[in-house]
Amino acid sequence: MRLFFLLLSLGLAADDEIFVEQTGSNATIKLEQLGSSNLIGGTSAVSGTMTALDLDGTAMTLTINQIGSSNIFRSDGINSDNVTGYFDFQGDSNVLDILLNSNGAYTADYANLNLQVSGGSNVFDIEIAESSNADYLDLDWIIDGDNNDFEFDIDYENAVSNIDVFGDSNTLTFTGSGYAGTTSSDSAYFYLDLDGSSNTFLITQASTLARDYLKITTNGSNSTFCIVQSDGSSQTTC
Numbered sequence: 001m002r003l004f005f006l007l008l009s010l011g012l013a014a015d016d017e018i019f020v021e022q023t024g025s026n027a028t029i030k031l032e033q034l035g036s037s038n039l040i041g042g043t044s045a046v047s048g049t050m051t052a053l054d055l056d057g058t059a060m061t062l063t064i065n066q067i068g069s070s071n072i073f074r075s076d077g078i079n080s081d082n083v084t085g086y087f088d089f090q091g092d093s094n095v096l097d098i099l100l101n102s103n104g105a106y107t108a109d110y111a112n113l114n115l116q117v118s119g120g121s122n123v124f125d126i127e128i129a130e131s132s133n134a135d136y137l138d139l140d141w142i143i144d145g146d147n148n149d150f151e152f153d154i155d156y157e158n159a160v161s162n163i164d165v166f167g168d169s170n171t172l173t174f175t176g177s178g179y180a181g182t183t184s185s186d187s188a189y190f191y192l193d194l195d196g197s198s199n200t201f202l203i204t205q206a207s208t209l210a211r212d213y214l215k216i217t218t219n220g221s222n223s224t225f226c227i228v229q230s231d232g233s234s235q236t237t238c
Contacts, residue, residue, distance in 0.1 A: 015039060020053040027057055032065040036091070040064065041074045058082055069093050069119070077101075085113040089122065092145075096124040101133055109135040120145040120167075126152035134159055134178070143170065146196075154178075156207075160189045166196060168220075173202040176212065187211035192218075199223040202238075206230045 017039040018031055031040055041053050053075050055062065060080040064073060069091040078085070078100045089096060101108035108129040117124070122145070128134050134156035141163045143150065151173040154161070159176065176188055188207055197220040205212035205228070212229055226238035 017041075020055065022055045023057060025057045026059045027055070028061045029055070030063040030065075032063075032067075033071065034067050036068040036070050038066060038068065038071045039074075040066070040072070055080065060084070062086070064088070066094065067091065071095070073097065075099055079108075080111075081107055082110045083108075083112070085111070087113070087115045089116070090118045092119045092121050094119065094122045096122070096126070098126045098128075100126075100128045101130065107133040107135070108137070109133070110137075112138045114140045116142045117148065118144045120147045122148045124148070124150045124152075126150075128153070129155045129178075133157075137161075141165075143167065143172075146170065154188075156188055158188065161191065163190075163192045165192070165194045165199065167199075168196045169198045170196070171200045171202075175204045175206070177204075177206050179208045187213060189213045190215070192216045194218040194220060194223065197221045197223060202226045204228045204230075 015037045016033055016035065018033065019041060022029065033040065054077045056079045058081045060083045062078065062083065063086045065088045066073060067090045070093045071091065072095045074097045078098065100111060111128070111134065128137060134154055135158050137154065137156055137159040139159065139161045143164065144166045146167045146169050148170045150171070153175045155178040156176065157179050163172070165172070174190065176190065188205060190203065190205065190213065192201070194217065200223070203214070203226065205214060208231065214227065214229065228238065
């Protein structure tokens with residue numbers, strides 16, 4: 001296993017930066033930053049200019065805690081089967097960018113990702129797998145705050161996504177594609193529990209020969225939902 005960290009602490013008045021590149025199996029990585037305007041990214045970055053980190057290997061456990069505002073976490077390839085990820089972001093105006101299995105070297109099977117977000121005006125972009133390579137994905141979100149923008153894209157054969165949203169004026173865009181399967185044990189599930197008002201949700205389940213499931217429970221007013229389920233026979237939009 002090869003593991004490389006470069007940590008720069010630029011003083012109490014400046015930003016902290018962590019650059020990471022890792023190769024090998026059974027890695028356990030935990031990164032925590034406290035404060036504002038901090039960065040986590042790749043080793044090719046230089047101070048003040050952040051590139052995306054690269055983590056390769058199977059059976060990886062990754063824990064990311066960024067507590068504060070205006071922080072950035074940027075990955076361009078968390079390439080792993082059996083990856084367990086814990087992401088905790090507390091604060092406002094943070095940016096999260098996750099790409100899991102970007103190059104097809106790993107299949108992203110049996111990934112278990114837990115994301116907890118507390119704060120407002122955050123922007124999150126998550127892409128998981130390609131070519132239907134996210135078998136048995138378990139993705140759990142807890143979002144507590146207002147005016148957040150979340151976008152995630154999954155290419156799967158089997159996936160369960162549980163989203164809990166507590167807050168107002170959030171925007172969430174979900175796209176699920178791939179081959180979901182034709183039996184209950186081989187299908188894709190999306191569960192949304194909303195407590196808040198004036199939220200916007202754009203949800204697309206477009207698996208080939210799909211057996212997709214969707215359940216939404218809401219408590220609030222003035223929210224907008226656009227829901228599309230398609231098995232490829234036709235193109236439908238809201």
